[in-house]
Amino acid sequence: MSDTSRRSLLGAFGALTVSAAVSPAAVASSAGRAAASSPAAAWLALASGGVAGAASTSGPRSSMTFTGAPYDTAAFARSFLGELEATVLPGTPVRTEVRHGEQRVAVLTKGARTVLVAGPERTFSENKQSFADVFDRLVPDPALPPAKRLKPGWGSSRAGGSWSVFGGTAGDVDFGVHSRGAATMVLKDTEEGRYATLTDDGISDVDVMCEASFDKVPVGNACSVALLFGYRSGSAHCRARLSFTTKGEVDLRVEKVADGRTVVLAEAGPLATGVRAGDVWKIRVRRTGARALITAWPAAGVEPGEPTAEVEVAEVGRRGRVGVRGFASSGCTNLPVTLTVRRFAVADATWAAPPSVTHRDWVRLLDAPFDGEWTPAVEAVVRGWAGSMAPDVFSYAMMFLPGAPHVRGADVRVGGADVLGEAGYGEPDSQGLLPVGADFHDYMQQPWAFPDETRKPEVNQHRHLDCSGYVRMVYGFHMGVGMVAVKDPARKALPRKSGAMVDFAPGVRVAQRVGGGGSGVDLGQLQPGDLVLFDVHDVAGDPDDPESYDVDHVGVYLGLDQEGKRRFLSSRKSADGPTMADVSGASVLDGAGIYADSLHTVHRI
Template sequence: MSNTSRRSLLAVLAASAATIPLGGGTAAASPARGTASAAQGAARAAVTPAGASVAPLPPPAAGMSTARSAVTLAPLNADHFSGLTLTSPLTATVLPGTPDRTEITSGGRRVALLTHGARTVLLPGPARTFTENKKPFVDDFQRTLPDPSLPADERKYWGTSPGGGSWSTLGPVDTDYSVEPGTGIINLTTDYASRHASVRDGEITDVDVRSVARFDKVPTGDACSYGLSFGYQNTHNNYRARLSFTTSGSVQFRVEKEVDDKVTQLDTAVTLADDVPAGTDWTIRVRREGTRIRAKAWRSADTEPSGWAFDVTDTTFGKGRVGLRALANSGCSNLPVKLSVSRFQVDAGNWAEPPAVTHSDWVRVLPEPFDGTWTPELEGIVRGWAGSTSPDVLAYAAMFLGGAAPVVAGSGPAEGKQVMGEAGYGYLNPEGYRYEGADFHEYMHTGWTFPDGDHTGPSSKQVGNLDCSGYTRMVYGYHMGVPLAAGEDTSGTVLPRRSRDMAEYAPGVRIDRTDGTAPPAAAQLQPGDLVLFNADSGDDQETATVDHVGIYLGRDGDGLRRFLSSRKTVNGPTMSDLGGNSLLDGTGTYARTLHTVHRI
């Protein structure tokens, strides 16, 4: 990356009141491998350094208020720039406690904190807020659930949603729900009993969601219907935009709410078509923003209507799940009727309270571990870092959250490969569960030769994915220059491939470890530390020890310690609580199973 390119990018990052969205609009940066790379997805800044090639994510739907995952930098006013002047010489003081740490001050003000034996350095800088929001997703049901060798009466459920969480299927018969590759199926085997399928994410408020489905029969006796649910609290309380398929072949559309089993129409129903044959795909789309609800529906083979069939306001339900509802009216006489859902898609969504961490800690990485001796060379490095807004460990870690803009390397061993941008966890097995095994170079779809000469080829199935240890290696290894091992390594000088080996042999200093009876107190925990868990998450079935790793981010607005990690349930890097709290406090899985804290 050229100096000119770096200066152009940093000018964007240092702009007053800079919010760095992680997706949408035009993105640009061109990282090179090593500690000097300074890439940041400044998504709405029209800056394209020489050699960069960017394929930006599509922007949120027009008018949608979704705030995508972002790093927000406070305004850089005169106080910031005046603070860049440091006294000469700087003062080094060894602090009490374990591990040994040296505090560097200028005029009594801390300018760096170094840990003996570690490369990471904590420095004060402009305050930043790290925020994550709902990741858009598409579920096209490309899975077989469950194993087709199982008896037919055991084939029930819809499995895991690519958007995080899993599908909940309720009422009245479990075997009415199944998945065939490309289709989620709801069999209406009894009349006047609703079937509900919803994604287990109850924190969604604003949302732009759609579904595509078809019935295999024109009903006789009475109508059948399928609806797109939102603001879903439970089977008795929810909103829905619903299509009714009548015995004459007409299709009627309505928007309604159900409160304690009482259904109220939010507007007058409309007839969209007549003489519709069985097997016709219909799309329903809902956009909810605050109390405003808009909905439309159309034959999927036709062009989406430009206008909305309904535009209403209602305040009954706030946050809730999204999903589907199917029903055969009482009197429907040609049961069973099958609803086949080929697509469920969330284009944008807000969580009611997106997780956010705000602090002024920046995490840099030294070329070598600090041996406890303060030297002129180290002073020069720290002076160069003072007040810098070039990306640090935490900035790079955030650049793989949902909505992050793709960034392609302009030079170096990964030239032409994507090295930042929204990451998944792993590809799906036939049953729809995610495989681990996505290392940093798998994400980039390139082979990699490690310092010991071992070479690992790319995997076409893991492009764009990072498992928990692969994510850690992408941040600390590829972007920050910490040496990496191809697999296991006990030298303590390179970062091993698996989390269980990181717990024992990662370079740096162990900060704390469980005594086997309780999680470690981690009193010296600081941003950038590796947090390693014995969560029994399935990432490592061979041993009953560490099986998950993340990067500690800091305290959220509730004062709780939050970390970043790549997880199966969320399908990629996250700091959120979907499928388990990303917290080291409380009674959640990760709070209970914290095993080791390590400083690189």
């Protein structure tokens, strides 16, 4: 697509005000029809989706929407822009602000190619997703050296976040994933239950299900497995509890626990007789508002058409985590008993509005670094950007977030490969962890001739991008910044790894930590589009020795979210790909989170 036709197409969409939510399927369908060889049109399809009000897993996964009144292109069109005034701003690095009357048109940085340009207001948002954890990992993995094994527990659910476990013996394997497809909880005593919960505290309405079994028919007294919802602590939650009795029967109790007291809300049973060791049962809870429907049935059978129990839930149980509890009743004499969970799924859930960032900043690139002089030639480029809705850094960046449609490229270098679309981080290892992931050409499955080396794609990394691969895909492949296979001592091309970007990325350093602690990074000149680089795995380095830090993560600063927090885009292992959201840690630079604590460098391309 020519630049002229692309601008005409994008400009036509600039006059639209979008408020209705569009499903990812519809987005993908429209993008596939309209833009098999046009990344710009696919971007427009994604940009027409929206998320409003409370979030649900059934809503659009991610979106970039145009907000406010219909965009008045005349306000920025070249013929209407009028005289521009350029002013050098105080501070380092040196920046030049360009204004038309009271309107800020652009900000240029001496030594950098990126330019902040005013344009149509956009809102960027990312929803959470439904997921099923089938425990396709080993925790800990005995085949790995001890230093590389995860601690006992259930590890991390891809897309669902980390499992938090409570109860049992510290350092023991009362919790683990010891064979693929089976998370275990060993009950050795009758004094307290064992708990495994996902670390998302904000779920309200929910449709959640688990599949579980015991390795023994209990002797002396019952053992039970409970599906937790509205979990705030062991003394404040609701649960749907299946008791496996010494007679081979299964009973259901729906219970509320508040202030350490247990109140039975409903009970039913026996639901079956002759239950044997290893028989798998399913428990499902569908809670909307104060109403909860609970269904329990043998996994070998069909889910009943009517719920097994229906209850009204008070304040406790309306918001909190979901998870699993195992318990051996007092008098059970054939301990230890092992509870096995084979599947845990959240089919739908609702929480407060997902994170969103709204602003009018578009990030574009000059052909060469700005030398600090506001010349007629530079002015002509800035005027050419005025009113343009051609894809910028964020347009491309959002096209790799969850739910984005896959689009083939027309560039002969990529041979019709995907150049846009939802990306994962990489292939998981035996513990379900994601090691170093994929570069941009691995995503496309294309060999690439860099100035310093030719690289072949890793065959198992199709549609995957690690943190630096994501930055290189956006700034390098799509925006045209040069790239090298390793690093460029001349600092004219993007290195492969985030650690090398600290000292060798082209552009200018905006701020850097001196010693330990994120508070050492001055964020006064941080602006959308800046690279933010982190020392995530050595937050507790020696604060008096900067050399003890090793940058290992990179993202792109997006802007202030609806809570006024600085939010960034990056491809993360815990989120399994590019994200602006909060799976296993919020993507923000404020507060006491891991990224606020580990921020090391801010760099402008």
